[in-house]
Amino acid sequence: MKARAATRPARRPNRAVRRRVRATAECVCAVVAALLLGVSAAPAGQGGSGLIVNVTHRARALHPGEIVVLNVRTSEAPAALGATAFGAEIRFFPAGPANVWSALIGIDLEVEPGEHAVAVRATGVDGSLSETDYTLAVEPKQFATRRLRVEPRYVDPPPEVVERILRERDQQAALFPVSTAVRYWRGGFLRPVPGRANSAFGRRSVFNGQPRSPHSGADFRAGTGTPIKAPNDGVVVLATDLYFSGNVVIIDHGWGLYSYFAHLSAIDVAEGDRVRKGMVVGKVGATGRVTGAHLHWTVRLNDARVDPLSLLELFPAGGGR
Numbered sequence: 001m002k003a004r005a006a007t008r009p010a011r012r013p014n015r016a017v018r019r020r021v022r023a024t025a026e027c028v029c030a031v032v033a034a035l036l037l038g039v040s041a042a043p044a045g046q047g048g049s050g051l052i053v054n055v056t057h058r059a060r061a062l063h064p065g066e067i068v069v070l071n072v073r074t075s076e077a078p079a080a081l082g083a084t085a086f087g088a089e090i091r092f093f094p095a096g097p098a099n100v101w102s103a104l105i106g107i108d109l110e111v112e113p114g115e116h117a118v119a120v121r122a123t124g125v126d127g128s129l130s131e132t133d134y135t136l137a138v139e140p141k142q143f144a145t146r147r148l149r150v151e152p153r154y155v156d157p158p159p160e161v162v163e164r165i166l167r168e169r170d171q172q173a174a175l176f177p178v179s180t181a182v183r184y185w186r187g188g189f190l191r192p193v194p195g196r197a198n199s200a201f202g203r204r205s206v207f208n209g210q211p212r213s214p215h216s217g218a219d220f221r222a223g224t225g226t227p228i229k230a231p232n233d234g235v236v237v238l239a240t241d242l243y244f245s246g247n248v249v250i251i252d253h254g255w256g257l258y259s260y261f262a263h264l265s266a267i268d269v270a271e272g273d274r275v276r277k278g279m280v281v282g283k284v285g286a287t288g289r290v291t292g293a294h295l296h297w298t299v300r301l302n303d304a305r306v307d308p309l310s311l312l313e314l315f316p317a318g319g320g321r
């Protein structure tokens with residue numbers, strides 16, 4: 001890996017050790033290849049006191065709307081490990097080998113391209129703090145525009161539903177920034193329906209000639225009545241009928257990760273239900289603002305709108321941990 005690392009030794013023993021590592025797009029493939037081979041792709045940190053912390057990442061691409069897996073290897077078991085990325089606190093889980101940890105970072109659909117710092121903090125058992133600044137160089141991505149025809153009431157809603165629309169918007173806006181302290185999800189994520197995704201995430205949407213917010217999910221081909229499986233464990237935090245999304249089920253997978261299924265013909269769970277990976281949570285339908293039956297799946301990670309397909313690719317079904 002050709003990550004450029006500039007290491008500044010600590011001025012005094014037990015002072016915080018701060019290192020900077022810049023991850024550029026050209027190094028991503030090398031990182032992925034190295035990880036596939038099971039080889040450490042990280043340059044070793046040098047000098048200073050405290051833990052030696054190596055940071056790498058794994059992603060399909062560093063684009064808006066992608067999930068990034070941050071991998072941290074420490075020279076010894078840390079007493080505490082944390083990070084901040086895109087204004088959110090990131091939690092780490094053991095990645096298998098001793099002293100290797102992973103965390104998920106979501107690059108929101110509308111993040112400005114450019115360099116974004118991830119601050120990694122590792123505290124040694126002796127209390128020393130090692131701080132590493134890892135830079136994600138987010139590259140621009142041009143999303144296509146899709147033009148759709150829907151019922152006029154979904155483009156110019158009648159006055160009597162405006163209050164409902166605003167209430168539902170606020171309800172959802174309050175939900176996704178909540179990062180539940182429990183991580184329910186484990187291992188790989190299941191495809192909720194067998195069909196392929198047929199509408200690209202992130203497309204700018206024009207309904208009946210009027211621009212609307214970008215498409216923040218993936219649409220899967222599936223007929224009405226197709227069972228929808230929970231992609232991973234979690235707790236149902238919303239199971240109701242919304243004006244634009246129709247019948248929805250939202251699963252909190254923990255640690256800021258949510259699955260949002262829309263346009264269902266039937267809801268098979270209730271708010272507060274604990275769901276297991278593979279459990280049927282509802283049936284595909286054509287409720288709300290749609291052109292026909294399909295499954296819409298939105299994934300939110302620390303409030304960032306990310307492509308569900310990046311989650312499926314980074315954590316395929318059958319994967320461990």
Ligand SMILES: [Zn+2]
Nearest residue numbers: 217218219296
């Ligand atoms: Zn959709």
